[in-house]
Amino acid sequence: MNWPHWIIVPVVLPLAAGCLALLLDARWPRAVARLSVAVNFALLALAEYLASVAATGVVTPYLLGNWRAPFGIALALDRLSALMLVLTAVVAVGAVLYARGGSAKGAHDARGRHFHALFQFQLMGLNGAFLTADLFNLFVFFEVLLIASYGLLLHGAGAARLRASVHYVVFNLTGSALFLIAVALLYGLTGTLNMADLALRVPALGAEAAAPVQSAALILIVVFGVKAALLPLYFWLPDTYSAATAPVAALFAIMTKVGVYCIARVTTLIFGADAGPAAEVADPWLPALAMATLVLATFGALAAARLRLLVAYLVVSSAGLLLLAIGVGSAPAVGAALFYLFNSTFVAAALFLLVDSIASERGEARDALIPAPLGYRAAYGVLFCVLAMEAAGVPPMGGFLGKALLLAATVDHAMASAIWVVVLITALGFIVALARAGSTVFWKAADANPMQTLAARPAPGERAALAWLTAAIVATVLNAGTIGRYTKAAAAQLLARSAYIEAVLGAEPIPPLWNPRAEITHR
């Protein structure tokens, strides 16, 4: 297994599978769906292998085209990247299983064309964004995942989706323009875009460069804040996520985490404590904005008239909590954030799928929070209860452990009292919102005429997807010790930047199997 090229496979494999899916989609749609599932499981196995490599604490660099960093584009695998790859793969398996499963209206992936091709391209963009160690390459992978997400959002069409798409596309295109401005500023100041090289050069900038480098840093945070749904940039998210088809919304649960990941990466690596003129540039903003995001997301959840909107606000609130922890910035807080990342991602994906299954059973009422007849009330109710407990952070679920770790990590922080109050009150708000939604959907349903229920048994694929994500959530609770140790080590690695910088800049080109240049000179 000592092959040096494993790191690039999570990018290349979905690319190849996506291209193949484009070619074969018209003739063999079912074969393409099977291929997509197989590729997703392969990506999961690969992510687990890469995580086992990263767990030893080494940062594995990879030089694209064998150009030495910082001249070429470098990838780097550390504990955080590996963790994100695993999260993406687990959610993607759930989403693709659900997409294949049929319902009354037919399989989700058959409601439009090229679902699986777009899905694979989205995975390529996600994996690439998590692995790259180059700022411009990060921009390119952002665009890859965004282009795919535009297509996926429109999957299944409909006026609501179109409306959400116009907002989503325009918003993200503006975000891309800002991203490029930040990249241009940083390149103009430092002459490099390699993140490890930037981490060395930004601290060396003189005081006269303070204003441009701070603007570049904050523009970058704004761009990632758009993706991560940070106040005041989250207003696109509830509409978009509740308009998307269920498997797409489930996959999008990992998309906000890309923004969170990027903020965690740049605020520790490039704009960390010892970054000279740009040191801790996001610190006055991030915790306060994150707390405001949490509060507004709770209001949104309490006011939501539809279950999907409620889940979308859950995604916003989890992003708020994660950014709060990253804004606090100490090793225990970042570790707690990474731990919470597992549960918040899985539970959001699982809830999007579950709500879609429930909505398809409720006839005209769909996912509106009004009493309506519902088939399989007991099974759905228990599953919803478990996921809601997880989402709101009620013991003994993992969401509770994540929040408890975060609270424990912020005891000594200057804003500790505000953080505690906000985290605890918003958790209470979510318990109220979820309990009210659950009692309306599951308990008041008994009043309705049982003869009206459609009671179509959910398709095998849908049940498999729900079982898969629920199993993932239970597994994270059971393995909380192992995961906690890993995320703690990942946070420590993130804050001790030297290993990452040395690994990327000191990476040796891999000796090629065949050297065309030598052959030409020989002749």
Place this chain on the structure above:
Amino acid sequence: MEALLAVFVGVLTGTGVYLLLRARTFDVVIGLTLLSYAVNVTIFLTGRITVAKPPIIDPTVASTLADYADPLPQALVLTAIVISFAMTALLLVIALVARAATGTDHVDGEEPGADPEASG
């Protein structure tokens, strides 16, 4: 030269942002196009302003920074142009389909003040 280009970028950005905020899909598309021009010129200028300098090393010219243009921003701007062009095309398609589906070119899919139920 710097001042002239800076004003040029500023005017492009200002016009782009103004059009972007106008809530009609056509204006938004033009606004985003102007914004991406501004961004492309900005990226290009990060390689510093040079006139008639080659980006590739020529053995007959001394290899000092004064004799060459920075090739990296040129490569970056090429990527940015391709991506923004493709995105604009995609946005145009979405805008046209949305216009056909909702009967209005307002970005919210309904005229301001109109009853949302009536147009939906």
